[in-house]
Amino acid sequence: MLLALIKKELLALIRDVHGLAALFLMPAVFIIIMSLALKDVYDPPVKTLPYAIENLDNKDFSTTLIDEWAKRHGEALPEYTDWSSQVQSGKLSYVLVIEKGFSDALVSAKSDGEIQLRLITDPGLEGGVFAANKAELIMIASEMRARALLAASRMAMTAPRGRPGAAPIVDAEVNVSAQGMVSAERLATGSRPSAVQQNVPAWLVFGMFFVVASLSNLFLQERECGALARLASFGVPVSMMIWSKALPYLVINGMQAALMLTVGVWVMPVLGGDALSLAGIHWGALVFILLAVSTAAIGLALALASLVRTQAQAATMGPVVNILMAAIGGVMVPKFVMPDVMQRIAEFSPMNWGLEGMLAVLLRGSDMGGVLLPSAKLMGFALLMMLIAVLLFRRRVG
Amino acid sequence: MLEIRDLAFRYSGADRSALSGVSLNAARGKILGLLGPNGAGKTTLISHLSGLLQVQQGRISIGGQPLAEIRRATPTRVAVAPQEYAFYPMLTVNENLECFASAGGLGGTRKQQRIAACLTFAQLERYAKTRAERLSGGLKRRLNLAIALLPEPDFILLDEPTVGVDPQSRAFLLDAVKTLAKNGAAVIYTSHYMEEIEAIADSVVIIDDGKVLREGTLDELLGGGEAQVYLGVDGVRGASLNELLAGFGASTRTGEDWLVTLSAGKTPLALLVALEQVGGKIRFAEFGRSNLEQIFMALTKHSLRD
Numbered sequence: 001m002l003l004a005l006i007k008k009e010l011l012a013l014i015r016d017v018h019g020l021a022a023l024f025l026m027p028a029v030f031i032i033i034m035s036l037a038l039k040d041v042y043d044p045p046v047k048t049l050p051y052a053i054e055n056l057d058n059k060d061f062s063t064t065l066i067d068e069w070a071k072r073h074g075e076a077l078p079e080y081t082d083w084s085s086q087v088q089s090g091k092l093s094y095v096l097v098i099e100k101g102f103s104d105a106l107v108s109a110k111s112d113g114e115i116q117l118r119l120i121t122d123p124g125l126e127g128g129v130f131a132a133n134k135a136e137l138i139m140i141a142s143e144m145r146a147r148a149l150l151a152a153s154r155m156a157m158t159a160p161r162g163r164p165g166a167a168p169i170v171d172a173e174v175n176v177s178a179q180g181m182v183s184a185e186r187l188a189t190g191s192r193p194s195a196v197q198q199n200v201p202a203w204l205v206f207g208m209f210f211v212v213a214s215l216s217n218l219f220l221q222e223r224e225c226g227a228l229a230r231l232a233s234f235g236v237p238v239s240m241m242i243w244s245k246a247l248p249y250l251v252i253n254g255m256q257a258a259l260m261l262t263v264g265v266w267v268m269p270v271l272g273g274d275a276l277s278l279a280g281i282h283w284g285a286l287v288f289i290l291l292a293v294s295t296a297a298i299g300l301a302l303a304l305a306s307l308v309r310t311q312a313q314a315a316t317m318g319p320v321v322n323i324l325m326a327a328i329g330g331v332m333v334p335k336f337v338m339p340d341v342m343q344r345i346a347e348f349s350p351m352n353w354g355l356e357g358m359l360a361v362l363l364r365g366s367d368m369g370g371v372l373l374p375s376a377k378l379m380g381f382a383l384l385m386m387l388i389a390v391l392l393f394r395r396r397v398g
Numbered sequence: 399m400l401e402i403r404d405l406a407f408r409y410s411g412a413d414r415s416a417l418s419g420v421s422l423n424a425a426r427g428k429i430l431g432l433l434g435p436n437g438a439g440k441t442t443l444i445s446h447l448s449g450l451l452q453v454q455q456g457r458i459s460i461g462g463q464p465l466a467e468i469r470r471a472t473p474t475r476v477a478v479a480p481q482e483y484a485f486y487p488m489l490t491v492n493e494n495l496e497c498f499a500s501a502g503g504l505g506g507t508r509k510q511q512r513i514a515a516c517l518t519f520a521q522l523e524r525y526a527k528t529r530a531e532r533l534s535g536g537l538k539r540r541l542n543l544a545i546a547l548l549p550e551p552d553f554i555l556l557d558e559p560t561v562g563v564d565p566q567s568r569a570f571l572l573d574a575v576k577t578l579a580k581n582g583a584a585v586i587y588t589s590h591y592m593e594e595i596e597a598i599a600d601s602v603v604i605i606d607d608g609k610v611l612r613e614g615t616l617d618e619l620l621g622g623g624e625a626q627v628y629l630g631v632d633g634v635r636g637a638s639l640n641e642l643l644a645g646f647g648a649s650t651r652t653g654e655d656w657l658v659t660l661s662a663g664k665t666p667l668a669l670l671v672a673l674e675q676v677g678g679k680i681r682f683a684e685f686g687r688s689n690l691e692q693i694f695m696a697l698t699k700h701s702l703r704d
Contacts, residue, residue, distance in 0.1 A: 234498065
């Protein structure tokens, strides 16, 4: 009897193609995506980040520093007159500013504590990469300073007695470290980068796209019981049926956003975490990108709902599509820790467009200009999905 | 009068037509029983009437005006109560009625009047605030019917409205259908329960393989006063049996048995004697009018359908 029941269970499993896909294919795809995405996580891609240098010193030591930095990080991009906005938008990961007195300060036995090297980074630059770059800059500058001081000391020792100029250097008084002349800062945005500042946009976008599962399940239920066919026979136009589904989910997405932001701003500090900072953000841009994410999510939900044939398909497809988009799109693994290839693939995920737009507002303090491109992509995607939904909807209703 | 003339339809990719030249009439104040085995083409016909399928060939009209035009102007003039429970299980009875009344273009006082009237007609007042998913099978059928009646349609198509209900609910539903016709609606009623059709239909159409096999009033179909003998006989078969039966009237084979419509002047006794004289052993013999099931089985054969 047990064997017969086991056989039944196995046959049921084998014949549930979508269930099998969720059981076997999804973990396999997930392993591939996550492995590729996390490939560089223990070897941060500091060498490949786009950067520029502003050299105000223009002396030998600054040139040496630039050469040394280029050996480790590749050539700098051409100097931008307005590098600030490039860094702000994340197009440049950082700018290394070499102040005018750098070369003199480097060989000065007594450091006056003035900052000579400034590393100004993208507000969203990952903490590890930020710290690694700063430490490397201190190390290179310290090495140069040590070599320069040593050379000066040797010159002083070998100089003819009584000759003026080369002051004797007493080791105990000299600080070889260049730490005091190096500063690193994220470009000020009004928002303090923190885990919550990065996580809220990511999971909010993910959550908003989860309407796919809910909407398509209800659609299938309506279709299978004949309620949609009945509405059609009552003369309800397809466009109205679609709108009647889209608008409530637009409101739901809005409520999700309000809830997630509330959790970030007020609940996280109560639980001992960092608070989400909304100080100084452009509210119009935030609402606009949220609207774009919502239309894309609803468009995708409607297209999928029209595409699938059974509730089993809807129950599997929705979550699978969501999770894969999240894995590829930088929600589960931040895009900046992904290798180049995966970063390029991420740019095809609508979740990534939404995430980039949200990060632009919440992390980089962008205004409308900063969210226009991701919003346009999202709305274009939404339009395409709606078109598919309308084309398939009528057939499915019948 | 709803008229269907030479309606033919083939689904894309199908190797044969779902409907081939179907013609029938449904008059106001009358009930038309639509019979056919599974796969006969009933659903395709219903989908045409509910506007879910476009006419490929032939014509459907009401009072001479094409159905498509009528549906564009007043889509709720023809209502369909589908076989499925076509409503929202998570909504209450009243919420379902509200939703579909609005979908049917009703509003204001008229909407509330129609909801109240349909609740009363289907005797659902006590359940107005009950979620549809918690209703019994019979109550769900009544709700299904009530929704169809909301816009006061002139033509009502009921697709197996009594499936899975107890005898009491069935009797109630059949009475309700008769009342609809009495009130002036044209009712097309499909069912696999022949006795239901016999009980309420004024006329019957039997379709199979997308074609109309027989059409007429119940009297016409059930023999129209002609004497019929339904019999089973052993010991004689083949051409000799055919020849013998042909001498007494028109005969139709239903499985191992025969239905003989006696010609004028022929008697059942003479038929039975003739059979015995050629060595036949009468297993059984029924004399009188055929019932609908016998005619249906004779016309649609006994083979199982998809």
